[in-house]
Amino acid sequence: xxxxxxxxYPVSRLAAVQEATxxxxxxxxxxTPSPDLRYVSGYQALPLERLTCLVVPAxxxxxxxxxxxxxxxxxxxxxxxxGLEFVxxxxxxxxxxxxxxRLGNVAKVGLADRMWAMSSxxxxxxxxxxxxxxxxxxxxxxxxRKSPGEVEALREAGRxxxxxxxxxxxxxxxxxxxxxxxxxxxxxILAAGHETVxxxxxxxxxxxASPHHELSDRVIQAGEPVVVDxxxxxHNGYCSDSTRVYCVGEPPAEFAEYYEVLRRAxxxxxxxxRPGVSCxxxxxxxxxxxxDAGYGERFIHRTGHGIGIETHEEPYIVAGNTEPMEPGFxxxxxxxxxxxxxxxxxxxxxxxxxxxxxxxxxxTTRELVIV
Amino acid sequence: xxxxxxxxYPVSRLAAVQEATxxxxxxxxxxTPSPDLRYVSGYQALPLERLTCLVVPAxxxxxxxxxxxxxxxxxxxxxxxxGLEFVxxxxxxxxxxxxxxRLGNVAKVGLADRMWAMSSxxxxxxxxxxxxxxxxxxxxxxxxRKSPGEVEALREAGRxxxxxxxxxxxxxxxxxxxxxxxxxxxxxILAAGHETVxxxxxxxxxxxASPHHELSDRVIQAGEPVVVDxxxxxHNGYCSDSTRVYCVGEPPAEFAEYYEVLRRAxxxxxxxxRPGVSCxxxxxxxxxxxxDAGYGERFIHRTGHGIGIETHEEPYIVAGNTEPMEPGFxxxxxxxxxxxxxxxxxxxxxxxxxxxxxxxxxxTTRELVIV
Numbered sequence: 001x002x003x004x005x006x007x008x009y010p011v012s013r014l015a016a017v018q019e020a021t022x023x024x025x026x027x028x029x030x031x032t033p034s035p036d037l038r039y040v041s042g043y044q045a046l047p048l049e050r051l052t053c054l055v056v057p058a059x060x061x062x063x064x065x066x067x068x069x070x071x072x073x074x075x076x077x078x079x080x081x082x083g084l085e086f087v088x089x090x091x092x093x094x095x096x097x098x099x100x101x102r103l104g105n106v107a108k109v110g111l112a113d114r115m116w117a118m119s120s121x122x123x124x125x126x127x128x129x130x131x132x133x134x135x136x137x138x139x140x141x142x143x144x145r146k147s148p149g150e151v152e153a154l155r156e157a158g159r160x161x162x163x164x165x166x167x168x169x170x171x172x173x174x175x176x177x178x179x180x181x182x183x184x185x186x187x188x189i190l191a192a193g194h195e196t197v198x199x200x201x202x203x204x205x206x207x208x209a210s211p212h213h214e215l216s217d218r219v220i221q222a223g224e225p226v227v228v229d230x231x232x233x234x235h236n237g238y239c240s241d242s243t244r245v246y247c248v249g250e251p252p253a254e255f256a257e258y259y260e261v262l263r264r265a266x267x268x269x270x271x272x273x274r275p276g277v278s279c280x281x282x283x284x285x286x287x288x289x290x291x292d293a294g295y296g297e298r299f300i301h302r303t304g305h306g307i308g309i310e311t312h313e314e315p316y317i318v319a320g321n322t323e324p325m326e327p328g329f330x331x332x333x334x335x336x337x338x339x340x341x342x343x344x345x346x347x348x349x350x351x352x353x354x355x356x357x358x359x360x361x362x363x364t365t366r367e368l369v370i371v
Numbered sequence: 372x373x374x375x376x377x378x379x380y381p382v383s384r385l386a387a388v389q390e391a392t393x394x395x396x397x398x399x400x401x402x403t404p405s406p407d408l409r410y411v412s413g414y415q416a417l418p419l420e421r422l423t424c425l426v427v428p429a430x431x432x433x434x435x436x437x438x439x440x441x442x443x444x445x446x447x448x449x450x451x452x453x454g455l456e457f458v459x460x461x462x463x464x465x466x467x468x469x470x471x472x473r474l475g476n477v478a479k480v481g482l483a484d485r486m487w488a489m490s491s492x493x494x495x496x497x498x499x500x501x502x503x504x505x506x507x508x509x510x511x512x513x514x515x516r517k518s519p520g521e522v523e524a525l526r527e528a529g530r531x532x533x534x535x536x537x538x539x540x541x542x543x544x545x546x547x548x549x550x551x552x553x554x555x556x557x558x559x560i561l562a563a564g565h566e567t568v569x570x571x572x573x574x575x576x577x578x579x580a581s582p583h584h585e586l587s588d589r590v591i592q593a594g595e596p597v598v599v600d601x602x603x604x605x606h607n608g609y610c611s612d613s614t615r616v617y618c619v620g621e622p623p624a625e626f627a628e629y630y631e632v633l634r635r636a637x638x639x640x641x642x643x644x645r646p647g648v649s650c651x652x653x654x655x656x657x658x659x660x661x662x663d664a665g666y667g668e669r670f671i672h673r674t675g676h677g678i679g680i681e682t683h684e685e686p687y688i689v690a691g692n693t694e695p696m697e698p699g700f701x702x703x704x705x706x707x708x709x710x711x712x713x714x715x716x717x718x719x720x721x722x723x724x725x726x727x728x729x730x731x732x733x734x735t736t737r738e739l740v741i742v
Binding site for chain 2: 183318
């Protein structure tokens with residue numbers, strides 16, 4: 001059953017956010033277009049130079065500054081259900097001063113983590129004595145714990161990106177460039193039901209040794225492993241992210257050897273997921289397999305990141321993060337092994353922590369796919 | 372002849388930016404992943420929670436903070452040609468403190484206009500006495516004046532989005548939803564050579580009266596005008612943006628009447644473009660035609676925005692902007708008429724100011740297209 005925006009962005013959330021804001025000692029949150037704004041209100045506002053800003057005071061009535069031009073869009077969005085006032089401003093108004101005047105005296109405000117400097121500096125100007133901190137302090141605690149509706153939306157995203165990975169063998173062949181393959185994949189990501197293409201990494205041969213290589217005009221050669229790390233965002237806001245490795249013909253022997261190590265490492269980390277274990281212990285589960293096989297220095301990044309309405313959000317699966325897992329945490333498990341100048345590999349699934357373990361939301365084969 | 376990244380992101384630009392920074396009385400620019408960073412360095416860095424930041428001091432050596440994970444991507448980017456130092460940091464380092472230490476005492480820094488609060492607040496912490504202003508103060512003067520290479524890139528973007536508009540009649544028909552049509556258009560935007568789909572507005576019937584309506588599940592009906600406003604970004608960073616109006620069958624008489632007013636208004640504004648005239652006079656040229664026809668209150672937004680590596684950038688074609696046009700200014704001319712509850716229309720071309728007038732970069736028919 002598809003989840004609705006009412007499941008994902010419930011009206012009750014605003015009160016929960018106000019309570020958490022008060023508890024954190026903040027007077028208000030200022031949420032410009034960003035995942036923070038969408039999470040709280042359901043409104044996916046365009047990030048534009050004209051100010052849109054949801055103002056959530058710790059107590060009292062929330063309101064949203066909206067350029068008059070965007071008023072119909074705001075009114076048509078799920079934010080309209082929240083019963084808050086839309087304060088429309090005209091092209092010659094100063095929306096920052098209007099917001100500050102309505103807000104009154106505030107000692108400490110939380111800014112959307114992704115608020116642009118063009119807004120944060122203007123808010124500093126119109127609220128000169130006010131301390132600015134990140135709204136993430138308040139929102140991370142809520143966003144990290146996914147509701148059953150949110151988990152279902154992530155499952156849907158997982159199915160969509162799995163469908164794309166199943167098509168990749170049709171696109172990949174020697175003689176094509178990474179960019180050509182990437183364009184086909186991008187179209188398939190949209191056709192599979194995503195609203196946006198967030199990233200398309202097609203990293204062939206030596207490019208596979210750079211974890212965040214994206215696309216280049218490099219021509220893919222026979223015998224080369226190709227790392228394909230792709231994701232997008234569904235219409236409902238939830239994101240997909242999955243990595244698989246393909247090989248155009250038979251892989252080099254050295255590669256085949258460490259790929260099996262990687263597969264065991266990724267399995268070990270997935271098997272370690274359950275409520276109560278620390279985030280860093282899941283990183284350690286993958287890392288120890290890779291270290292024991294002698295590739296420890298080739299695994300140069302953390303094991304994973306949280307995912308929801310952002311591709312990267314809390315919790316991070318990294319050494320030093322002692323946060324205990326809870327049911328509803330959703331995150332990637334994506335160890336990698338990288339041999340600079342030669343090739344590399346990474347296997348990535350999204351998992352959700354359940355009452356008794358971890359549920360993988362990506363389910364295409366994790367074996368090396370020979371194309 | 373396709374433009375190369377050397378044309379678009381010349382090595383000489385860094386010195387010009389340093390000079391402008393000094394002239395503006397700033398000690399340094401701090402450029403996190405954003406159009407500002409791309410403009411100065413050619414590096415299209417992923418906007419991630421891990422800090423990437425190009426530090427451009429008014430005098431002395433620039434350097435770039437780069438997460439070790441992103442180092443190969445930075446090294447493979449056009450930024451590598453600039454001869455600056457990449458300061459790679461590891462997962463357990465504090466890159467903000469490292470940057471502050473290298474920067475030394477600075478009184479005033481310019482932040483990328485789109486720097487996220489998660490970075491600007493950290494820079495405030497590690498540079499406590501330093502005033503933060505927008506880097507846009509310095510960069511707008513450079514970014515607004517397009518080089519011949521940049522103009523050629525915008526022409527290429529114009530041709531690409533024109534090719535999509537020519538396909539729209541195949542996608543649009545009564546009985547389909549805006550979202551279904553929008554998905555076809557998004558795929559066509561990629562297939563036409565864009566790297567990303569930036570926005571797809573398919574506003575049917577009454578939705579056409581909301582200038583920034585995007586997509587909905589509304590089923591398009593016979594006899595309805597549909598506003599299609601679409602754009603994307605080419606691989607080289609330059610953006611397209613064009614709006615045309617289609618009608619599924621014969622339009623309502625009232626609509627046909629004001630559509631002709633709009634067409635004359637858009638032509639008048641395009642004809643007004645030449646060096647030396649103010650930006651606001653181009654707005655006035657469109658607005659006076661619409662006002663004279665009695666629709667003045669139905670034209671509820673400015674006439675246009677600059678375009679380059681951002682869809683919206685300086686110069687804005689709006690009342691109050693007395694900036695005189697110069698050859699190389701690139702911007703949209705997009706008046707609209709909106710009848711709330713009924714329908715609306717907008718016609719948009721990108722223009723470049725030349726030595727003796729304005730060159731339209733979008734060239735599909737501006738007549739109402741009956742599908």
